[in-house]
Amino acid sequence: MNAIYILWLRELKRYTRSRAQIIASLGQPMLYLLVLGFGLNPVFKRAGYGSYFQFIAPGVIGMSVLFSSIFSGLGLLWDRQFGFLKETLVAPVPRIQIMIGRTLGGCTVAVIQGLLVLTICLISGFRPASWIAIPVAVGFMVLIAMLFAALGVIFGSSLQDMQGFQLIMNFLVLPIYFLSGAMFPLTNQGKILGFITALDPLSYGIDGMRSVLLSAATFRPAFGIGIDLSVLIGVGTILLILGAWRFSKIEA
Amino acid sequence: MIRVQNLVKTFGSFTAVNDVSFQVEAGEIFAFLGPNGAGKTTTIKMLTTLLHPTSGSIQLDGLDPRTHQNQVRQRFGIVFQDPSLDGDLTAWENMEIHGVLYHVPHKTRRQRSEELLKLFELWDRRDDQVKKFSGGMKRRLEIARGFLHTPKILFLDEPTLGLDPQSRNQLWSHVKRVNEAEKVTVMLTTHYMDEADRVAHRVGIIDHGKLVTQGTPAEIKEQTETSSLEDAFLKLTGSTIRDESAGSADQMRQFAKMWQQQRR
Numbered sequence: 001m002n003a004i005y006i007l008w009l010r011e012l013k014r015y016t017r018s019r020a021q022i023i024a025s026l027g028q029p030m031l032y033l034l035v036l037g038f039g040l041n042p043v044f045k046r047a048g049y050g051s052y053f054q055f056i057a058p059g060v061i062g063m064s065v066l067f068s069s070i071f072s073g074l075g076l077l078w079d080r081q082f083g084f085l086k087e088t089l090v091a092p093v094p095r096i097q098i099m100i101g102r103t104l105g106g107c108t109v110a111v112i113q114g115l116l117v118l119t120i121c122l123i124s125g126f127r128p129a130s131w132i133a134i135p136v137a138v139g140f141m142v143l144i145a146m147l148f149a150a151l152g153v154i155f156g157s158s159l160q161d162m163q164g165f166q167l168i169m170n171f172l173v174l175p176i177y178f179l180s181g182a183m184f185p186l187t188n189q190g191k192i193l194g195f196i197t198a199l200d201p202l203s204y205g206i207d208g209m210r211s212v213l214l215s216a217a218t219f220r221p222a223f224g225i226g227i228d229l230s231v232l233i234g235v236g237t238i239l240l241i242l243g244a245w246r247f248s249k250i251e252a
Numbered sequence: 253m254i255r256v257q258n259l260v261k262t263f264g265s266f267t268a269v270n271d272v273s274f275q276v277e278a279g280e281i282f283a284f285l286g287p288n289g290a291g292k293t294t295t296i297k298m299l300t301t302l303l304h305p306t307s308g309s310i311q312l313d314g315l316d317p318r319t320h321q322n323q324v325r326q327r328f329g330i331v332f333q334d335p336s337l338d339g340d341l342t343a344w345e346n347m348e349i350h351g352v353l354y355h356v357p358h359k360t361r362r363q364r365s366e367e368l369l370k371l372f373e374l375w376d377r378r379d380d381q382v383k384k385f386s387g388g389m390k391r392r393l394e395i396a397r398g399f400l401h402t403p404k405i406l407f408l409d410e411p412t413l414g415l416d417p418q419s420r421n422q423l424w425s426h427v428k429r430v431n432e433a434e435k436v437t438v439m440l441t442t443h444y445m446d447e448a449d450r451v452a453h454r455v456g457i458i459d460h461g462k463l464v465t466q467g468t469p470a471e472i473k474e475q476t477e478t479s480s481l482e483d484a485f486l487k488l489t490g491s492t493i494r495d496e497s498a499g500s501a502d503q504m505r506q507f508a509k510m511w512q513q514q515r516r
Protein backbone atom coordinates (compact mmCIF):
# COMPACT_ATOMS: atom_id res chain seq x y z
CA MET A 1 0.00 0.00 0.00
CA ASN A 2 2.75 2.43 0.97
CA ALA A 3 4.62 1.52 -2.17
CA ILE A 4 1.61 2.39 -4.32
CA TYR A 5 1.22 5.70 -2.52
CA ILE A 6 4.86 6.76 -2.79
CA LEU A 7 5.00 5.96 -6.51
CA TRP A 8 1.72 7.79 -7.08
CA LEU A 9 3.17 10.76 -5.23
CA ARG A 10 6.30 10.60 -7.34
CA GLU A 11 4.31 10.99 -10.57
CA LEU A 12 2.51 13.96 -9.09
CA LYS A 13 5.71 15.64 -7.94
CA ARG A 14 7.32 15.16 -11.30
CA TYR A 15 4.28 16.73 -12.92
CA THR A 16 4.05 19.76 -10.68
CA ARG A 17 7.79 20.37 -10.99
CA SER A 18 7.73 20.62 -14.76
CA ARG A 19 5.85 23.92 -15.02
CA ALA A 20 7.20 24.72 -18.46
CA GLN A 21 5.95 21.40 -19.70
CA ILE A 22 2.50 21.93 -18.24
CA ILE A 23 2.17 25.20 -20.08
CA ALA A 24 3.52 23.68 -23.30
CA SER A 25 1.08 20.80 -23.06
CA LEU A 26 -1.83 23.23 -22.81
CA GLY A 27 -0.79 25.02 -25.99
CA GLN A 28 -1.97 22.36 -28.39
CA PRO A 29 -5.48 21.91 -26.96
CA MET A 30 -5.88 25.68 -26.87
CA LEU A 31 -4.93 25.92 -30.51
CA TYR A 32 -7.54 23.34 -31.49
CA LEU A 33 -10.14 24.85 -29.25
CA LEU A 34 -9.73 28.48 -30.16
CA VAL A 35 -8.60 28.31 -33.78
CA LEU A 36 -10.67 25.37 -35.02
CA GLY A 37 -13.47 25.90 -32.52
CA PHE A 38 -14.13 29.45 -33.58
CA GLY A 39 -12.81 29.12 -37.14
CA LEU A 40 -15.08 26.27 -38.22
CA ASN A 41 -18.02 27.47 -36.18
CA PRO A 42 -19.89 29.21 -39.06
CA VAL A 43 -19.52 26.27 -41.46
CA PHE A 44 -20.65 23.81 -38.81
CA LYS A 45 -23.67 25.94 -37.95
CA ARG A 46 -24.67 26.27 -41.58
CA ALA A 47 -24.59 22.48 -41.89
CA GLY A 48 -27.15 22.37 -39.11
CA TYR A 49 -24.98 20.86 -36.36
CA GLY A 50 -25.13 23.76 -33.93
CA SER A 51 -22.06 25.33 -32.35
CA TYR A 52 -18.73 23.76 -33.34
CA PHE A 53 -17.07 25.36 -30.36
CA GLN A 54 -19.47 23.58 -28.01
CA PHE A 55 -18.97 20.40 -30.02
CA ILE A 56 -15.16 20.37 -30.07
CA ALA A 57 -14.62 21.31 -26.42
CA PRO A 58 -15.21 17.76 -25.04
CA GLY A 59 -13.07 16.42 -27.89
CA VAL A 60 -10.18 18.68 -26.92
CA ILE A 61 -10.54 17.67 -23.26
CA GLY A 62 -10.46 14.03 -24.38
CA MET A 63 -7.34 14.74 -26.42
CA SER A 64 -5.41 16.18 -23.52
CA VAL A 65 -6.40 13.27 -21.28
CA LEU A 66 -5.38 10.82 -24.02
CA PHE A 67 -1.98 12.41 -24.57
CA SER A 68 -1.02 12.80 -20.99
CA SER A 69 -2.19 9.33 -19.89
CA ILE A 70 -0.48 7.51 -22.74
CA PHE A 71 2.72 9.47 -22.13
CA SER A 72 2.62 8.62 -18.45
CA GLY A 73 2.64 4.93 -19.38
CA LEU A 74 5.43 5.55 -21.84
CA GLY A 75 7.28 7.29 -19.01
CA LEU A 76 8.61 3.79 -18.43
CA LEU A 77 10.92 4.41 -21.36
CA TRP A 78 12.34 7.51 -19.69
CA ASP A 79 12.79 5.70 -16.43
CA ARG A 80 14.51 2.90 -18.26
CA GLN A 81 16.79 5.38 -20.02
CA PHE A 82 17.68 7.25 -16.83
CA GLY A 83 17.89 4.05 -14.82
CA PHE A 84 15.32 4.68 -12.11
CA LEU A 85 13.21 1.80 -13.41
CA LYS A 86 15.81 -0.72 -12.16
CA GLU A 87 15.56 0.67 -8.66
CA THR A 88 11.83 -0.11 -8.57
CA LEU A 89 12.14 -3.43 -10.38
CA VAL A 90 14.42 -5.02 -7.78
CA ALA A 91 12.51 -3.66 -4.78
CA PRO A 92 10.83 -6.22 -2.53
CA VAL A 93 7.38 -5.09 -3.60
CA PRO A 94 5.18 -7.12 -5.94
CA ARG A 95 5.51 -5.69 -9.44
CA ILE A 96 1.75 -5.32 -9.65
CA GLN A 97 1.93 -2.71 -6.88
CA ILE A 98 4.67 -0.83 -8.68
CA MET A 99 2.57 -0.85 -11.83
CA ILE A 100 -0.57 0.26 -9.98
CA GLY A 101 1.24 3.13 -8.24
CA ARG A 102 2.71 4.41 -11.48
CA THR A 103 -0.54 4.01 -13.38
CA LEU A 104 -2.68 5.71 -10.74
CA GLY A 105 -0.17 8.55 -10.67
CA GLY A 106 -0.30 8.86 -14.45
CA CYS A 107 -4.12 8.84 -14.36
CA THR A 108 -4.25 11.52 -11.72
CA VAL A 109 -1.95 13.72 -13.76
CA ALA A 110 -4.01 13.10 -16.90
CA VAL A 111 -7.24 14.00 -15.12
CA ILE A 112 -5.67 17.18 -13.71
CA GLN A 113 -4.60 18.03 -17.22
CA GLY A 114 -8.16 17.38 -18.43
CA LEU A 115 -9.54 19.63 -15.70
CA LEU A 116 -7.16 22.42 -16.71
CA VAL A 117 -8.38 22.19 -20.30
CA LEU A 118 -11.99 22.08 -19.10
CA THR A 119 -11.33 25.27 -17.18
CA ILE A 120 -9.90 26.89 -20.28
CA CYS A 121 -13.00 25.78 -22.20
CA LEU A 122 -15.28 27.30 -19.59
CA ILE A 123 -13.32 30.54 -19.57
CA SER A 124 -13.47 30.78 -23.35
CA GLY A 125 -17.23 30.42 -23.35
CA PHE A 126 -18.06 26.72 -23.24
CA ARG A 127 -21.34 26.09 -21.42
CA PRO A 128 -22.31 22.59 -20.27
CA ALA A 129 -25.95 21.51 -20.53
CA SER A 130 -26.09 21.53 -16.74
CA TRP A 131 -23.47 22.01 -14.03
CA ILE A 132 -24.18 18.55 -12.58
CA ALA A 133 -22.85 17.19 -15.87
CA ILE A 134 -19.34 18.25 -14.91
CA PRO A 135 -18.66 15.57 -12.26
CA VAL A 136 -20.01 12.91 -14.62
CA ALA A 137 -17.71 14.18 -17.36
CA VAL A 138 -14.81 13.95 -14.89
CA GLY A 139 -15.81 10.30 -14.37
CA PHE A 140 -15.39 9.77 -18.10
CA MET A 141 -11.99 11.47 -17.95
CA VAL A 142 -10.93 8.98 -15.28
CA LEU A 143 -12.01 6.04 -17.43
CA ILE A 144 -10.23 7.42 -20.50
CA ALA A 145 -7.12 8.05 -18.42
CA MET A 146 -7.07 4.51 -16.97
CA LEU A 147 -7.52 2.90 -20.36
CA PHE A 148 -4.77 4.82 -22.10
CA ALA A 149 -2.35 4.79 -19.19
CA ALA A 150 -2.65 1.00 -19.35
CA LEU A 151 -2.04 1.07 -23.11
CA GLY A 152 1.02 3.23 -22.48
CA VAL A 153 2.32 0.71 -19.95
CA ILE A 154 1.90 -2.12 -22.46
CA PHE A 155 4.00 -0.29 -25.04
CA GLY A 156 6.41 1.13 -22.47
CA SER A 157 7.18 -2.35 -21.13
CA SER A 158 7.56 -3.87 -24.56
CA LEU A 159 9.93 -1.35 -26.14
CA GLN A 160 13.59 -1.32 -25.23
CA ASP A 161 14.43 2.33 -25.77
CA MET A 162 13.30 5.75 -26.88
CA GLN A 163 13.67 5.04 -30.59
CA GLY A 164 10.19 3.60 -30.70
CA PHE A 165 8.64 6.72 -29.26
CA GLN A 166 8.17 8.62 -32.51
CA LEU A 167 6.59 5.56 -34.10
CA ILE A 168 4.10 5.23 -31.27
CA MET A 169 3.27 8.89 -31.56
CA ASN A 170 2.63 8.73 -35.31
CA PHE A 171 1.06 5.32 -35.66
CA LEU A 172 -0.83 5.00 -32.41
CA VAL A 173 -1.53 8.21 -30.54
CA LEU A 174 -2.40 10.52 -33.43
CA PRO A 175 -4.65 7.96 -35.21
CA ILE A 176 -6.44 7.28 -31.92
CA TYR A 177 -7.05 10.97 -31.61
CA PHE A 178 -8.13 11.73 -35.17
CA LEU A 179 -10.31 8.63 -35.51
CA SER A 180 -12.15 9.22 -32.26
CA GLY A 181 -14.59 11.77 -33.54
CA ALA A 182 -13.00 14.38 -31.31
CA MET A 183 -13.17 16.80 -34.21
CA PHE A 184 -16.12 15.57 -36.29
CA PRO A 185 -19.51 13.99 -35.61
CA LEU A 186 -19.52 10.19 -35.68
CA THR A 187 -23.08 9.96 -36.88
CA ASN A 188 -23.67 9.74 -40.66
CA GLN A 189 -20.16 8.52 -41.40
CA GLY A 190 -19.46 6.19 -44.31
CA LYS A 191 -19.30 2.45 -43.55
CA ILE A 192 -15.52 2.14 -43.47
CA LEU A 193 -14.81 5.24 -41.40
CA GLY A 194 -17.75 4.35 -39.17
CA PHE A 195 -16.27 0.91 -38.60
CA ILE A 196 -12.80 2.20 -37.81
CA THR A 197 -14.04 4.87 -35.43
CA ALA A 198 -16.10 2.23 -33.62
CA LEU A 199 -12.85 0.31 -32.99
CA ASP A 200 -11.21 3.30 -31.34
CA PRO A 201 -11.83 3.26 -27.56
CA LEU A 202 -11.45 7.02 -27.36
CA SER A 203 -14.59 7.38 -29.53
CA TYR A 204 -16.61 6.03 -26.63
CA GLY A 205 -14.97 8.31 -24.09
CA ILE A 206 -15.64 11.41 -26.14
CA ASP A 207 -19.14 10.28 -27.09
CA GLY A 208 -19.84 9.78 -23.40
CA MET A 209 -18.50 13.19 -22.43
CA ARG A 210 -20.50 14.87 -25.15
CA SER A 211 -23.64 13.00 -24.13
CA VAL A 212 -23.43 14.43 -20.65
CA LEU A 213 -21.98 17.87 -21.39
CA LEU A 214 -24.04 18.85 -24.43
CA SER A 215 -27.78 19.29 -24.42
CA ALA A 216 -29.90 16.62 -26.10
CA ALA A 217 -31.16 19.22 -28.53
CA THR A 218 -27.72 19.92 -30.00
CA PHE A 219 -25.99 16.54 -29.80
CA ARG A 220 -27.11 13.10 -30.87
CA PRO A 221 -24.93 10.37 -29.24
CA ALA A 222 -23.30 7.90 -31.61
CA PHE A 223 -23.37 4.97 -29.18
CA GLY A 224 -25.22 6.01 -26.04
CA ILE A 225 -23.93 6.32 -22.49
CA GLY A 226 -24.57 2.66 -21.59
CA ILE A 227 -22.41 1.36 -24.42
CA ASP A 228 -19.81 4.08 -23.82
CA LEU A 229 -19.41 3.05 -20.20
CA SER A 230 -19.34 -0.69 -20.89
CA VAL A 231 -16.72 -0.37 -23.62
CA LEU A 232 -14.49 1.95 -21.59
CA ILE A 233 -14.66 -0.23 -18.49
CA GLY A 234 -14.37 -3.52 -20.39
CA VAL A 235 -11.49 -2.51 -22.66
CA GLY A 236 -9.83 -0.62 -19.80
CA THR A 237 -9.86 -3.71 -17.58
CA ILE A 238 -8.42 -5.92 -20.31
CA LEU A 239 -5.66 -3.43 -21.06
CA LEU A 240 -4.84 -3.04 -17.36
CA ILE A 241 -4.47 -6.80 -16.99
CA LEU A 242 -2.33 -6.97 -20.11
CA GLY A 243 -0.25 -4.04 -18.88
CA ALA A 244 0.31 -5.66 -15.49
CA TRP A 245 1.37 -8.84 -17.20
CA ARG A 246 3.81 -7.09 -19.56
CA PHE A 247 5.17 -5.09 -16.65
CA SER A 248 5.80 -8.22 -14.61
CA LYS A 249 7.97 -9.54 -17.44
CA ILE A 250 10.26 -6.53 -17.84
CA GLU A 251 13.97 -7.26 -17.78
CA ALA A 252 16.56 -4.55 -17.38
CA MET B 253 24.42 -17.68 0.78
CA ILE B 254 24.94 -17.37 -2.99
CA ARG B 255 25.26 -20.53 -5.08
CA VAL B 256 25.77 -20.29 -8.80
CA GLN B 257 26.10 -23.40 -10.95
CA ASN B 258 26.92 -23.56 -14.67
CA LEU B 259 25.35 -20.17 -15.25
CA VAL B 260 25.03 -19.13 -18.91
CA LYS B 261 23.61 -15.98 -20.49
CA THR B 262 23.54 -15.38 -24.22
CA PHE B 263 22.41 -12.29 -26.09
CA GLY B 264 21.62 -13.49 -29.61
CA SER B 265 24.69 -15.40 -30.68
CA PHE B 266 26.94 -13.68 -28.14
CA THR B 267 27.67 -15.48 -24.89
CA ALA B 268 28.14 -12.90 -22.13
CA VAL B 269 28.33 -15.37 -19.24
CA ASN B 270 29.69 -18.77 -20.05
CA ASP B 271 29.30 -21.66 -17.63
CA VAL B 272 30.13 -19.80 -14.43
CA SER B 273 30.00 -21.56 -11.05
CA PHE B 274 30.89 -20.13 -7.66
CA GLN B 275 29.70 -19.90 -4.08
CA VAL B 276 29.70 -17.12 -1.55
CA GLU B 277 29.34 -18.14 2.08
CA ALA B 278 27.23 -16.25 4.58
CA GLY B 279 29.14 -13.32 6.06
CA GLU B 280 31.74 -13.32 3.32
CA ILE B 281 32.92 -10.41 1.18
CA PHE B 282 33.38 -11.70 -2.34
CA ALA B 283 35.02 -9.59 -5.05
CA PHE B 284 34.07 -10.40 -8.61
CA LEU B 285 36.81 -9.02 -10.81
CA GLY B 286 37.29 -8.85 -14.53
CA PRO B 287 38.07 -6.51 -17.44
CA ASN B 288 35.33 -4.41 -19.07
CA GLY B 289 32.72 -6.56 -20.75
CA ALA B 290 33.75 -9.71 -18.90
CA GLY B 291 30.19 -10.43 -17.79
CA LYS B 292 30.18 -9.18 -14.19
CA THR B 293 27.16 -6.92 -14.46
CA THR B 294 25.25 -9.51 -16.46
CA THR B 295 25.90 -12.08 -13.73
CA ILE B 296 24.74 -9.66 -11.04
CA LYS B 297 21.59 -8.87 -13.03
CA MET B 298 20.75 -12.55 -13.14
CA LEU B 299 21.33 -12.86 -9.40
CA THR B 300 19.09 -9.88 -8.71
CA THR B 301 16.05 -10.98 -10.78
CA LEU B 302 16.66 -8.41 -13.51
CA LEU B 303 17.60 -10.92 -16.19
CA HIS B 304 16.60 -14.50 -16.84
CA PRO B 305 19.54 -16.88 -17.17
CA THR B 306 19.78 -18.81 -20.43
CA SER B 307 20.72 -21.90 -18.43
CA GLY B 308 22.27 -22.95 -15.15
CA SER B 309 21.03 -22.56 -11.61
CA ILE B 310 21.17 -19.84 -8.98
CA GLN B 311 20.32 -19.93 -5.29
CA LEU B 312 20.22 -16.93 -3.04
CA ASP B 313 19.72 -17.93 0.56
CA GLY B 314 18.38 -21.21 -0.81
CA LEU B 315 15.90 -19.53 -3.17
CA ASP B 316 15.80 -19.45 -6.96
CA PRO B 317 15.46 -15.88 -8.31
CA ARG B 318 13.48 -17.22 -11.25
CA THR B 319 10.72 -18.83 -9.25
CA HIS B 320 10.83 -16.87 -5.98
CA GLN B 321 11.36 -13.34 -7.25
CA ASN B 322 9.65 -11.58 -4.37
CA GLN B 323 11.31 -13.60 -1.62
CA VAL B 324 14.70 -13.15 -3.26
CA ARG B 325 14.14 -9.40 -3.60
CA GLN B 326 13.49 -9.24 0.13
CA ARG B 327 16.97 -10.56 0.76
CA PHE B 328 19.31 -8.32 -1.19
CA GLY B 329 20.24 -4.70 -1.69
CA ILE B 330 22.13 -3.39 -4.68
CA VAL B 331 24.17 -0.43 -5.84
CA PHE B 332 24.00 -0.52 -9.62
CA GLN B 333 26.89 0.24 -11.92
CA ASP B 334 24.68 2.53 -14.02
CA PRO B 335 22.72 5.49 -12.66
CA SER B 336 19.38 4.61 -11.08
CA LEU B 337 18.28 7.83 -9.36
CA ASP B 338 15.28 9.97 -10.17
CA GLY B 339 16.80 13.26 -11.27
CA ASP B 340 13.60 15.24 -10.84
CA LEU B 341 13.37 14.36 -7.18
CA THR B 342 15.59 15.66 -4.41
CA ALA B 343 18.23 13.58 -2.66
CA TRP B 344 15.96 13.26 0.35
CA GLU B 345 13.00 12.14 -1.76
CA ASN B 346 15.13 9.52 -3.47
CA MET B 347 16.06 8.16 -0.04
CA GLU B 348 12.39 8.25 1.03
CA ILE B 349 11.16 6.25 -1.95
CA HIS B 350 13.85 3.65 -1.38
CA GLY B 351 13.02 3.41 2.31
CA VAL B 352 9.32 2.94 1.61
CA LEU B 353 9.90 0.39 -1.13
CA TYR B 354 12.17 -1.57 1.22
CA HIS B 355 9.73 -1.38 4.14
CA VAL B 356 12.07 0.57 6.42
CA PRO B 357 9.90 1.93 9.28
CA HIS B 358 9.27 5.65 9.17
CA LYS B 359 11.41 6.62 12.14
CA THR B 360 14.38 4.43 11.25
CA ARG B 361 14.12 5.71 7.70
CA ARG B 362 14.49 9.35 8.67
CA GLN B 363 17.23 8.65 11.17
CA ARG B 364 19.30 6.48 8.84
CA SER B 365 18.78 8.74 5.85
CA GLU B 366 20.15 11.59 7.90
CA GLU B 367 23.15 9.57 9.12
CA LEU B 368 23.98 8.31 5.65
CA LEU B 369 23.56 11.64 3.90
CA LYS B 370 25.87 13.16 6.50
CA LEU B 371 28.36 10.34 6.16
CA PHE B 372 28.54 10.81 2.40
CA GLU B 373 28.46 14.60 2.70
CA LEU B 374 25.20 15.24 0.97
CA TRP B 375 23.20 16.48 3.95
CA ASP B 376 23.49 20.15 2.97
CA ARG B 377 22.19 19.37 -0.49
CA ARG B 378 19.38 17.05 0.55
CA ASP B 379 16.62 19.29 -0.79
CA ASP B 380 18.22 19.86 -4.18
CA GLN B 381 17.04 18.03 -7.25
CA VAL B 382 19.44 15.24 -8.09
CA LYS B 383 19.80 16.35 -11.71
CA LYS B 384 21.75 19.34 -10.41
CA PHE B 385 24.33 17.10 -8.71
CA SER B 386 27.80 16.38 -10.03
CA GLY B 387 28.69 12.85 -11.09
CA GLY B 388 30.49 12.13 -7.84
CA MET B 389 27.61 13.40 -5.73
CA LYS B 390 25.12 11.24 -7.62
CA ARG B 391 27.36 8.27 -7.07
CA ARG B 392 27.57 8.99 -3.35
CA LEU B 393 23.81 9.25 -3.17
CA GLU B 394 23.38 5.89 -4.88
CA ILE B 395 25.69 4.38 -2.29
CA ALA B 396 24.01 6.09 0.67
CA ARG B 397 20.68 4.85 -0.62
CA GLY B 398 22.02 1.32 -0.97
CA PHE B 399 22.84 1.27 2.75
CA LEU B 400 19.44 2.57 3.87
CA HIS B 401 18.07 -0.86 4.58
CA THR B 402 20.04 -3.80 5.91
CA PRO B 403 19.77 -6.71 3.49
CA LYS B 404 21.16 -10.19 3.93
CA ILE B 405 23.17 -9.83 0.76
CA LEU B 406 24.56 -6.60 -0.66
CA PHE B 407 25.61 -6.30 -4.31
CA LEU B 408 27.97 -3.46 -5.17
CA ASP B 409 28.64 -3.15 -8.90
CA GLU B 410 31.65 -0.87 -9.36
CA PRO B 411 30.52 1.33 -6.49
CA THR B 412 33.72 3.39 -6.51
CA LEU B 413 33.40 4.42 -10.15
CA GLY B 414 33.99 8.17 -10.25
CA LEU B 415 34.53 8.60 -6.51
CA ASP B 416 37.34 10.57 -4.93
CA PRO B 417 39.70 8.77 -2.53
CA GLN B 418 37.94 10.18 0.54
CA SER B 419 34.58 8.81 -0.51
CA ARG B 420 36.12 5.50 -1.55
CA ASN B 421 37.63 5.21 1.86
CA GLN B 422 34.31 6.01 3.56
CA LEU B 423 32.58 3.47 1.41
CA TRP B 424 34.90 0.59 2.15
CA SER B 425 34.99 1.26 5.87
CA HIS B 426 31.22 1.28 5.84
CA VAL B 427 31.10 -1.97 3.87
CA LYS B 428 33.40 -3.58 6.41
CA ARG B 429 31.31 -2.20 9.25
CA VAL B 430 28.01 -3.64 8.03
CA ASN B 431 29.72 -6.87 7.10
CA GLU B 432 31.13 -7.29 10.61
CA ALA B 433 28.38 -5.74 12.72
CA GLU B 434 25.34 -6.89 10.79
CA LYS B 435 26.75 -10.00 9.12
CA VAL B 436 25.81 -8.76 5.66
CA THR B 437 27.19 -10.92 2.85
CA VAL B 438 28.76 -8.72 0.18
CA MET B 439 29.42 -9.37 -3.49
CA LEU B 440 31.26 -6.52 -5.19
CA THR B 441 32.99 -5.65 -8.43
CA THR B 442 35.70 -3.05 -8.89
CA HIS B 443 38.56 -2.18 -11.18
CA TYR B 444 40.77 -1.11 -8.28
CA MET B 445 42.67 -4.27 -7.40
CA ASP B 446 44.13 -2.83 -4.22
CA GLU B 447 40.59 -2.23 -2.91
CA ALA B 448 39.61 -5.81 -3.63
CA ASP B 449 42.80 -7.02 -1.99
CA ARG B 450 42.08 -5.00 1.14
CA VAL B 451 38.36 -5.64 1.53
CA ALA B 452 37.54 -9.02 0.05
CA HIS B 453 37.82 -12.34 1.81
CA ARG B 454 37.65 -14.15 -1.48
CA VAL B 455 38.03 -13.16 -5.11
CA GLY B 456 36.75 -14.59 -8.39
CA ILE B 457 38.26 -13.48 -11.69
CA ILE B 458 36.11 -13.59 -14.81
CA ASP B 459 37.18 -12.94 -18.39
CA HIS B 460 35.19 -13.28 -21.62
CA GLY B 461 32.31 -14.71 -19.62
CA LYS B 462 34.38 -17.49 -18.09
CA LEU B 463 35.51 -17.72 -14.51
CA VAL B 464 39.29 -17.99 -14.71
CA THR B 465 40.10 -18.56 -11.07
CA GLN B 466 38.80 -18.05 -7.55
CA GLY B 467 40.29 -18.07 -4.07
CA THR B 468 41.59 -15.76 -1.36
CA PRO B 469 43.76 -12.90 -2.60
CA ALA B 470 46.76 -14.67 -1.06
CA GLU B 471 45.97 -17.91 -2.86
CA ILE B 472 45.60 -16.16 -6.18
CA LYS B 473 48.91 -14.34 -5.79
CA GLU B 474 50.60 -17.56 -4.85
CA GLN B 475 49.05 -19.45 -7.74
CA THR B 476 50.21 -16.85 -10.27
CA GLU B 477 53.54 -16.24 -8.52
CA THR B 478 52.93 -12.51 -8.34
CA SER B 479 53.24 -10.09 -5.48
CA SER B 480 50.10 -8.00 -6.00
CA LEU B 481 46.54 -8.76 -6.98
CA GLU B 482 46.92 -6.32 -9.86
CA ASP B 483 49.83 -8.29 -11.32
CA ALA B 484 47.94 -11.53 -10.80
CA PHE B 485 44.92 -10.04 -12.55
CA LEU B 486 46.99 -8.88 -15.53
CA LYS B 487 48.73 -12.23 -15.75
CA LEU B 488 45.39 -14.06 -15.78
CA THR B 489 43.49 -11.79 -18.13
CA GLY B 490 46.25 -10.51 -20.41
CA SER B 491 46.96 -6.86 -21.06
CA THR B 492 44.84 -6.10 -24.12
CA ILE B 493 42.25 -3.38 -23.61
CA ARG B 494 38.61 -4.42 -23.81
CA ASP B 495 35.70 -2.55 -25.23
CA GLU B 496 32.70 -2.71 -22.95
CA SER B 497 30.10 -1.71 -25.51
CA ALA B 498 28.49 -4.21 -27.80
CA GLY B 499 29.75 -4.40 -31.38
CA SER B 500 27.69 -2.95 -34.22
CA ALA B 501 26.29 -6.39 -35.03
CA ASP B 502 25.09 -6.65 -31.44
CA GLN B 503 23.49 -3.25 -31.64
CA MET B 504 21.61 -4.19 -34.81
CA ARG B 505 20.38 -7.33 -33.14
CA GLN B 506 19.22 -5.28 -30.22
CA PHE B 507 17.40 -2.91 -32.53
CA ALA B 508 15.67 -5.83 -34.19
CA LYS B 509 14.81 -7.30 -30.82
CA MET B 510 13.12 -4.09 -29.83
CA TRP B 511 10.23 -4.93 -32.08
CA GLN B 512 9.96 -8.55 -31.18
CA GLN B 513 8.49 -10.02 -28.09
CA GLN B 514 10.74 -9.75 -25.12
CA ARG B 515 12.08 -13.16 -24.48
CA ARG B 516 11.95 -14.93 -21.20
Ligand SMILES: Nc1ncnc2c1ncn2[C@@H]1O[C@H](COP(=O)(O)OP(=O)(O)O)[C@@H](O)[C@H]1O
Binds near residue numbers: 499502
Ligand atom coordinates in the same frame (compact mmCIF):
# COMPACT_ATOMS: atom_id res chain seq x y z
N1 LIG C 1 21.31 -6.44 -23.22
C1 LIG C 1 22.44 -6.80 -23.87
N2 LIG C 1 22.40 -7.12 -25.18
C2 LIG C 1 23.53 -7.48 -25.84
N3 LIG C 1 24.75 -7.58 -25.28
C3 LIG C 1 24.85 -7.28 -23.97
C4 LIG C 1 23.71 -6.88 -23.20
N4 LIG C 1 24.11 -6.65 -21.92
C5 LIG C 1 25.44 -6.89 -21.90
N5 LIG C 1 25.89 -7.27 -23.13
C6 LIG C 1 27.27 -7.64 -23.48
O1 LIG C 1 27.70 -8.65 -22.59
C7 LIG C 1 29.07 -8.46 -22.26
C8 LIG C 1 29.22 -8.41 -20.76
O2 LIG C 1 28.73 -7.19 -20.27
P1 LIG C 1 28.76 -6.82 -18.73
O3 LIG C 1 28.20 -7.95 -17.95
O4 LIG C 1 28.10 -5.50 -18.60
O5 LIG C 1 30.31 -6.68 -18.46
P2 LIG C 1 31.09 -6.13 -17.19
O6 LIG C 1 30.08 -5.71 -16.18
O7 LIG C 1 31.93 -7.26 -16.74
O8 LIG C 1 31.92 -4.99 -17.67
C9 LIG C 1 29.53 -7.20 -22.97
O9 LIG C 1 30.20 -7.56 -24.15
C10 LIG C 1 28.23 -6.49 -23.29
O10 LIG C 1 28.36 -5.72 -24.45
Ligand SMILES: [Mg+2]
Binds near residue numbers: 333
Ligand atom coordinates in the same frame (compact mmCIF):
# COMPACT_ATOMS: atom_id res chain seq x y z
MG1 LIG D 1 29.76 -3.97 -15.38
